[in-house]
Amino acid sequence: MQTAEPTAPTQTAITVRGFSSWYGSFQALRSLELEIPSQQITAFIGPSGCGKSTFLRWINRMNDTIPSARAEGTLDLHGEDLLSKSLDVVDLRRRVGMVFQKPNPFPKSIYDNVAFGPRLHKSYTRAELDELVEQSLRSASIWSEVKDRLHSSALGLSGGQQQRLCIARAIAVGPEVLLMDEPCSALDPKSTLAIEELIETLADRYTIVIVTHNMQQAARVSDQTAFFFEGRLVESGATETIWNKPKNKQTEDYITGRFG
Amino acid sequence: MAAVRSASTRLLANRAFLTLCLAATSIAMLVLAILLLAIFVQGWSGLSWDFLTGLPSRKADKAGVFVALMGSLWVCAICGLLALPLGVATAVFLEEFAQKTRFTRIVQTNIMNLAGVPSIVYGILGLTAFARMFGAFGTNVEDAITLGSEESLFFLRIPFGSSVLAGGLTLMLVILPVVIIATQEALRAVPGSLRAGAFALGATRWQTVWGITLPAAVPGIMTGAILAMSRAIGESAPLLVLGGALFVSGAPENLMSDFAVLPLQIYNWASRPQESFHAIAASAIILQLVVLFLFNGIAVFIRQKLQKPLQ
Numbered sequence: 001m002q003t004a005e006p007t008a009p010t011q012t013a014i015t016v017r018g019f020s021s022w023y024g025s026f027q028a029l030r031s032l033e034l035e036i037p038s039q040q041i042t043a044f045i046g047p048s049g050c051g052k053s054t055f056l057r058w059i060n061r062m063n064d065t066i067p068s069a070r071a072e073g074t075l076d077l078h079g080e081d082l083l084s085k086s087l088d089v090v091d092l093r094r095r096v097g098m099v100f101q102k103p104n105p106f107p108k109s110i111y112d113n114v115a116f117g118p119r120l121h122k123s124y125t126r127a128e129l130d131e132l133v134e135q136s137l138r139s140a141s142i143w144s145e146v147k148d149r150l151h152s153s154a155l156g157l158s159g160g161q162q163q164r165l166c167i168a169r170a171i172a173v174g175p176e177v178l179l180m181d182e183p184c185s186a187l188d189p190k191s192t193l194a195i196e197e198l199i200e201t202l203a204d205r206y207t208i209v210i211v212t213h214n215m216q217q218a219a220r221v222s223d224q225t226a227f228f229f230e231g232r233l234v235e236s237g238a239t240e241t242i243w244n245k246p247k248n249k250q251t252e253d254y255i256t257g258r259f260g
Numbered sequence: 261m262a263a264v265r266s267a268s269t270r271l272l273a274n275r276a277f278l279t280l281c282l283a284a285t286s287i288a289m290l291v292l293a294i295l296l297l298a299i300f301v302q303g304w305s306g307l308s309w310d311f312l313t314g315l316p317s318r319k320a321d322k323a324g325v326f327v328a329l330m331g332s333l334w335v336c337a338i339c340g341l342l343a344l345p346l347g348v349a350t351a352v353f354l355e356e357f358a359q360k361t362r363f364t365r366i367v368q369t370n371i372m373n374l375a376g377v378p379s380i381v382y383g384i385l386g387l388t389a390f391a392r393m394f395g396a397f398g399t400n401v402e403d404a405i406t407l408g409s410e411e412s413l414f415f416l417r418i419p420f421g422s423s424v425l426a427g428g429l430t431l432m433l434v435i436l437p438v439v440i441i442a443t444q445e446a447l448r449a450v451p452g453s454l455r456a457g458a459f460a461l462g463a464t465r466w467q468t469v470w471g472i473t474l475p476a477a478v479p480g481i482m483t484g485a486i487l488a489m490s491r492a493i494g495e496s497a498p499l500l501v502l503g504g505a506l507f508v509s510g511a512p513e514n515l516m517s518d519f520a521v522l523p524l525q526i527y528n529w530a531s532r533p534q535e536s537f538h539a540i541a542a543s544a545i546i547l548q549l550v551v552l553f554l555f556n557g558i559a560v561f562i563r564q565k566l567q568k569p570l571q
Binding site: 060062065067090091092093094097098100102104105106107108116117120121166169170173 | 359451453454456457458459460461462463464467471472475476
């Protein structure tokens with residue numbers, strides 16, 4: 001399904017040119033060059049501390065909460081400069097959703113978790129909100145499991161359910177990009193599988209960027225793979241190519257498990 | 261190589277330490293038990309509806325705590341209504357909004373220090389700032405400005421003098437640092453991942469605080485606030501300095517009324533030579549304890565009720 005019709009070539013959603021970033025005097029990322037295609041799944045792989053999460057957090061400007069973080073270069077979403085000082089980050093984060101490593105549902109009901117985001121941005125009637133919550137939960141394939149207890153606490157759900165709820169919550173504000181920072185690393189294999197299947201269905205509608213430490217996961221779910229090492233983007237391209245014919249020795253060593 | 265210690269030696273040490281801890285606990289419990297027993301023996305018989313609703317009197321068997329009880333409730337209500345919003349807002353600013361600069365560090369250190377200042381110092385401050393208003397309106401006893409009639413609920417005069425409003429404001433100063441620190445700790449206990457989750461959905465800082473952080477911190481804030489209130493209701497020194505009257509004929513009618521409070525009433529009765537007044541002082545202490553336990557009970561209740569959705 002991902003192999004789009006030839007008449008509709010894949011568009012570039014996010015363009016990265018000469019992108020570098022620092023925490024204080026520590027340079028976390030060095031001159032990245034990358035294009036993230038629209039409505040496909042791009043996986044960031046690489047050893048811990050290689051900068052892939054840092055980069056992810058620049059795409060929705062979560063790094064703004066860290067005073068010492070700064071960046072240079074080009075980072076565009078459909079031609080819009082994401083590093084601009086005048087950018088409305090509140091609006092950006094509505095368009096670029098994020099799912100975190102550890103499920104972080106709010107200590108509220110399941111319903112209120114999903115409704116929290118939409119309510120921030122505009123006022124809905126009860127019926128509209130009900131509809132939106134149901135759709136979001138359906139999209140995150142958790143509706144059937146929670147439809148009878150929408151008003152009980154989200155903290156009563158299992159870890160895997162909580163993570164799918166967090167995905168539903170992110171979807172509810174209608175983003176076009178979904179950033180996922182190791183979304184399965186705190187989950188058991190069965191929940192991981194459920195999330196992976198979910199991610200694949202979501203790629204029809206959203207541009208997905210997923211950071212993962214799990215090589216098999218990257219191979220299973222992604223269309224594109226980017227390999228980060230020590231703050232540099234070593235290699236990127238179609239996942240098949242990276243896995244079968246990596247151009248770079250480091251990439252090959254990493255994905256075959258020889259280091260990292 | 262260190263000598264191997266036999267299991268029996270270690271077990272013995274373990275038991276000795278346990279005994280020591282138990283003994284320490286027992287001493288504390290014993291003192292409390294003796295205190296309570298003494299007060300109850302002396303004061304239980306004096307507790308009656310008449311005592312509760314009675315006005316002050318020169319005769320012990322006719323004297324009641326009504327005026328002092330109402331005074332305490334008025335002062336505490338004013339104190340709580342002012343200290344809670346002010347303290348919570350300050351804590352929210354310091355924890356959630358302010359950049360960590362030299363200025364906020366100084367403010368933070370000051371608040372910590374203020375929490376340790378003896379309450380009598382606040383009494384002096386209250387006397388200067390609220391009761392006399394720095395003498396800005398003259399030093400005589402005459403009020404500089406009055407608003408409304410003296411009998412109405414909305415009577416106001418400046419300076420405040422030894423009124424319930426001045427008393428409530430002074431106690432507010434006493435508990436403000438406690439409320440701020442308790443709220444800051446409650447806010448710090450809210451996981452950063454929740455804030456990040458809200459920011460990632462496009463919430464502004466204010467929406468995050470109001471929608472996520474504050475609700476999650478409410479149990480901690482309420483517990484801290486009510487413990488602070490229990491402190492306020494037991495304070496006597498600052499109100500004594502302020503001129504909280506030891507003999508007032510009636511319960512407060514408006515913010516400018518003179519007032520008595522339970523601790524001062526107890527002090528007044530206990531310091532008299534007659535045995536019969538010591539007995540009603542004990543009765544008043546029991547009443548004060550009941551009010552205290554009630555406050556703490558509310559704190560526990562709120563915490564349990566609000567923490568349920570968090571589990």
